[in-house]
Amino acid sequence: MSPHTYEEIQQLLQTNRQLETPFLILDGQLLRANARRFRAAFPNGQVCFAVKANNDPRVLQIFHEEGLHFDVASWGEIQTLANLGVPASNMVFSAPTKLPRDIARAYKFGIHRFAFDTRIELDKLASLAPGSNVIGRVTVDNDGSHWPLERKFGIEPGQELDLFLYANQLGLNPYGLTFHVGSQNKDPHAWVRALERLHPIWLALEENGIHLSIINTGGGFPAHFNEPVPEMEEIAAAILPALERLFGQKAGLIVEPGRGLVGDAGIMAATVINRARRGDSDWLYLDVGAFHGLIEGMDFFGFQYPVISERQGEPLVPFVLSGPTCDSADVIHHQAMLPSGIGYGDRVYVLTAGAYSNSLEKYNGMGFPKTIVTGID
Ligand SMILES: Cc1ncc(COP(=O)(O)O)c(C=O)c1O
Structure with missing residues (x-):
């Protein structure tokens, strides 16, 4: 299912083979190709990469060069982009829900497009980013998605008009x-269902003198894990006629x-550091796991990374894949099909690991809180 063939993976590894694992390879050519495909699929749309998915400056540089714009979630992400020369007008x-200080800094930097889904957020925007363009986040069904987001976000259904009228009132x-x-x-x-849900809201706003300019259809485009998924072009072919x-x-x-x-561009290279038989399962312990980039493999998230090894000619049998930490939740796969003889010292490659992996180190561009230890002279 991965877009990379075994030979391509070998090629990508060629110059890095001697590196000590773990490491994440990101295929720059594939990143570029994906950016071009998205731009071609949405020729009149603004393609804004959601920086939270991968905030490596080299990835962002490629997307900037390819003419993508950016969806940001914090001042930290804005700073990373600004250091690459991305102008504020290319960011939304x-x-x-935003940190108040981030709104103020973003506004001062020149960003004038902000999402909201509550009155409080509108109050914050009115005082910290006066006169800005505001985009209402609407709840839609998340059927078909592996990782629904609808519970945490969105204007309470039926409140859309009131909130936009309030936004107007606030300037x-x-x-x-x-x-x-x-x-x-x-x-x-x-x-398509989401656009159909937006339509009556859009009409009600028009009837009340509120004329919007933009529809932002968000993310959700799938990467290639272990099952068939529609390509971005197929999704564009559904969105564009519905929009029209x-x-x-x-x-x-x-x-x-x-x-x-x-997602597809990332390959995590790891080494087996232990193997055990536990009950009726075979366990492999890798030198990387859920807490150092592969969090989405945890039960809670349930993404099934494709995993391969370089051993040839052995039958494939199921393994539980675990990370190196002392935490029992540090398990990234329950049924990785790998060669039966695999063991200590063997390399393993976790595919489709380019999204929400390295960005977890400073997720959404936000660092860890500082620690204060009291009682020290
Ligand atoms: C506002 C917003 N846009 C876009 C995305 C990107 O979503 P995905 O990685 O599913 O494409 C996210 C992810 O959380 C998001 O919160």
Whole structure:
């Protein structure tokens, strides 16, 4: 299912083979190709990469060169982009809940497009980013998605008009509607259903003199794990006619892919550091696990990374894959099919590891809180 053949993986590893594991390889050519495919699939849309999916400056540089814009979630992410020369006009602050200091810094930097989903967020924007363009996050069904987001975000259904009227009252500029169909969504019609849900909201706003300019269809584009998924072009072929049918020429389009741009490009190289038989399962212990980049393999997230090894000619049998930490939750796979003789010292490659892996080190551009130890002279 990975876009890389075994030979391509070998090629990507060629110059890095001697490196001590673990390490994450990101295929720059594939990143570039994906950026081009997204831009071609949405020729009149603004493709904004969701930086939270992978915040490595070299990845962001490639996307900047390829003409992508960016969805940011914090001042930390904005700073990383600013250091690469990305102008504020190429950024949209789509996190519905923002740190107040981040709003102020973003506004001062020149960002004038912000998402919201509550009155409080509108109050914050009115005082810290006066006159900004505001985009209302609407709840939509997340059917078809592996990682739904609908519970945490979105304007309470039925409150959309009230909130936009309130935004007007506060001197903010009602600018658009946005939604997220949930990460790793395999159903292109999820986006169509979401647009159909937006339509009556858009009409009600128009009837009340609120004329929006933008629809932001969020992320959700799937990467290739162990099952078939629609390609970005297929999803675009569902979104674009629905947008035209429901909104005609009135709505500009933003799309915010994260996983769909970077997931396939990542290969985590790891080494087996232990093997054990526990009950009726075979366990392999790797030198990398859930707490150092492969969090989405944990039961809670349930993503099934494709995993390969370089051993040839042995039958494939199921293994539980665990990370090196002393935490029992540090398990990233329950049924990785690997050669039966695999053991201590063998290399393992975890594929489709380019999204929400290295960015966890400073997730959403936010570092860890500082620690204060009291009672020390
Ligand atoms: C506002 C927003 N846009 C886009 C994305 C990217 O989503 P995905 O990686 O599923 O494409 C996210 C992910 O959380 C998000 O919160």
